Amino acid sequence: MVVGLFRYPTAKSVNTQKIPIMENKEYQRLINDAKQYVQMRYDLLKLELLDKLSRIIAYLLVVIITLVLGLTAFVYFSLALAYALKPLFGGMGLPLVIIGLFFVLILVVLFRRKEKIFLNPIITKLSSILFEEQKLDDEPKETTKTTTPTETNAEVEESI
DSSP: EEETTEEOOOOTOOOOOOOOOOHHHHHHHHHHHHHHHHHHHHHHHHHHHHHHHHHHHHHHHHHHHHHHHHHHHHHHHHHHHHHHHHHHSSSSHHHHEEEEEEOOHHHHHHTTHHHHIIHHHHHHHHHHHOOOOOTTTTTTOOOOOOTTTTHHHHHHHHHO
């Protein structure tokens, strides 16, 4: 039967095959498989989070330890410089003031360039840890044969 531009199905054109209905066991197995899949994805998420957090904490510990040791060395070297300048200035007062003013100058420069020196590298490092793509070992590795100048095309085609 055709009405206008649309064709309506007739009783002869409708597929009357029965669709197999899943049994209760199959539903239960499907539900159990889905639960296991969700649980495994949740466990994987927890493991990835643990990995990333541990790498962030390790990175921060390395930065903190490096800063503490660097500042300690900086203080000792500045005191050594003050003692070295003592005979030149006739006392410890002026060398310590000069070194203190030098530290204030360094502090002002670091404060003015804090985003470029501190924030951008830290954000870059943390984002590389957080948004790093996981490499799967199951992925096929591409192997390409390189030719040496002495091999001809025929020899390469024969080896492939």
